[in-house]
Amino acid sequence: MDFVPMADVNQQERQMRCEPHPFTGAIYQELEDGMVRVEDKQAGKAGLFKWDGEYVEGDLTQADPHMLRYIGGPVMDESKDIFWNVLPPTPELANAMFKENLARGGADKDKQQRPKIIAPYKADPGVKTEEGMRSSAYIPQQFFIENERKPDLLPEVYKKEAPYPGGPKQVHVDRFTTKKFHDLEVEHLWKKSWQMACREDDIPEVGDHVLYKIAHLEYIVTRSAEDEIKAFVNACPHRGRRICEHNGKRAEGFRCPFHGWSFGIDGKLHDLTCEWDFPKVRQEVGGLTELKTARWGGFVFINPDDDAISFEEYAGPDMLAHYEKLRLEDRFKMVHVAKVVKTNWKLMMEAFLEAYHSVATHPQLLLSGGDLAETRYDVFGNWSRLGHASAPGSSVQRGIVVPKERTLETFRMVADMMGQYLRGLIGDEVDEYSDHELVEQSFNNLFPNFHPWGGMARIVYRFRPNGDRHDECIADIMLLAPWPKDKPKPPAAPMKMLDPDQHWVDAEEMGTLARILDQDSANVTQVYQGLRTKNPPRVIYSAYQESIIRAWHDKYEKLLGLEEGE
Incomplete structure (x- = not known):
């Protein structure tokens, strides 16, 4: 059964996109032919821009490039612009959701009725904790553990913390921009790693x-x-x-x-x-x-090294325990999309090893939520976990810090909503999970390049060089939908390979994730170009919010036989 098209709504008849900026309140209005009008009523200025960021005319001459892309950039069918966590796994369920949305006036109608959160930028002063400096929105993990409503179901590994020690780290740009390191990776990384x-x-x-x-x-x-x-x-x-x-x-x-x-x-x-x-x-x-x-x-893993330790030893007990109840083997691969991106594979991967970029790269997310400054980062050997045990809501970089009691209400509300949704997919199996497991949205990493998200988040990333090109990578994105363990799964979705000049939104089966990836890809291609000019030629990683990247590069240096920061 094919997915039902959006009721024959053509490009001209669809509602043009319009959103305020989460910091300035300036209105970004989509026009025809990829143009965006930006009006800052408070400043009494307006300007016209192309969606790719080029200024055209007006007394407002600067605009947020990611907001321009989100409002005026490549479009996807509105009926498929659905949060990936609740994407229907099959066309039958997709059609049912589509009809339900039409019956209640369309999915976007509900989105438009939600109040937008707008507040000016305010520096996050941070807060000192026993583990080190954290965001002012930081909530101790123990708070969520103590308030778990189903403590007997909570795996012990969910209670563990493993912040990576050390301060900011610098590495040389050659690590990304020269083929020398690509060749070293072949010998010491790809021939040696799981x-x-x-x-x-x-x-x-x-x-x-x-x-x-x-x-x-x-x-x-x-x-x-x-x-x-x-x-x-x-x-x-x-x-x-x-x-x-x-x-x-x-x-x-x-x-x-x-x-x-x-x-x-x-x-x-x-x-x-x-x-x-x-x-x-x-x-x-x-x-x-x-x-x-x-x-x-x-998943199937390979290792070309005859002397390699077992996969179980490589992954480590914490990773194996974290996913044990999640039964990824029972999930249905509903989406698999790949694309060549013109950047070094490590730069593409690093964009998904921290949430620090969200405040600038994904401004639309702040209109209905927080800035992810309170994200938690743990490193357990070759496996890293980020985004664990929290309920985003604070936007400390706009001066909005939600009391932890209200955060707990959100935490439980999300758990209940996800439980209700999952019951329609996996039935009473949902009763096996704690609040933590239902809320879990951690985006994790197994060194060197395997990224299965936690909980019911569905996303799996894999990034690797495009052949012998050190300046291009292949980004693989999978969505694994929860599926009843006693029900036969549909055939796994084959990989769809997008052309390098296509946008992620051309793969509408990815839902809203496609629009997020277009923003991320726009960043990393520009990072690669910037590194070729950067002087001094060093990349700087922070102590905590980029600690998983620091840990990754420490392992990388050891495997490749490099000096610190080389």
Whole structure:
């Protein structure tokens, strides 16, 4: 069943976007042809801008580039501009939601009736705690733990704290802008680390296989038996010809197109053409070069290093415990979208390892919520957790600090709303979860580049270099919808690859997340260009809000054999 279109509303008939700025109150009004009118009534000024930030005319000559993009930039169908956490997992549920929205006047009608939060910028002085300086909106994690309504259901790992020690850190821009570091990463990172290759659901039948590519390296990941998955180097042991050029379905084996050597789906050598001319080679070769593999949460991981520790040891007990009840393996991959972004992969990834950027990059979010200055950051070995145990609402950088008692009301309200929504998807399974697990929106990281969000947040990121290009990356975005554990899942969504010049909103199945990603991508491409000119050539990371990035670079330096900040 196809998704119902938005009642034949065309580009001209749809309601033009209009929002105030959360700090200045200036009105950003969408016009035709990608133009935006900005009016600051308090200052008595107005200006006309292109959505990409270029000033056109008027006595107001500067505007927020991210607000311009949000109001006048690439548009998506209003019926699909839905918060990703409550996106219906299937077209049937999408159509039901669409009809319900029409019956009550449309989803946007409710949005427009909500009061907008507008207040001038006010510096956050911070507050001293036992762990160090924190935002003035900081609420101790213990407060939420003590007020958990279902304490017997709360996993112990949710009560742990692990702030990363140390102060601000600086690293050289060459780490992002030169191929030298890309080459070092191939040898010391991509050939040595556990990395997510695919979902098990991507290869559901025996013989199904995908090509996992990282830099110039290629591996075949295949279901070699009903409950067995193997991974092999994608090169014939004879002369190195690529065995597979594409993903495949139900293969009975693999055959080299060059000289016809063939292998079983278990990687073992079958036919060695003209074997009389290769004495003892069968015994020496044996088959395709096999890699270590692991399966966790419905994901398949590979590690090219024969001496690598197990995935479980690599991930660590805290990560495994955090996701244990969430049963990612039972979730349905409803969306998978990827795109080449013109920036170094580490810069793209770093944008999702802190919430510090939200106040400037996503101004529309502040109109109905906080600035995320109270976000919590923890580092547990190779796994990091950020955004844990909180109910955003304070906007301390606008002088709005919500009392913790009112924050608790919001925390519980969100838990109840999410519980009610999830009951329609997974039934009484929802009763297994504590308030913390229902509210959880942590955006986490397993070194080096795997980012499964916590709770019911659905999002999974993966960032990697685009082939041997150190100045381009592939951003992979998945949405994993909660699904009843005793109900067969629909087929996993195949990866949709956007063209480099497309916008994320062209993938409307991502909901509002697509508009967020367009703002983030606009930043990181400009960061890459700025770093090529930056003088002094150093990047600075803060003590707490960017502590997970500091921890990441400390691991990176150790693996690559670098000096501090090199």
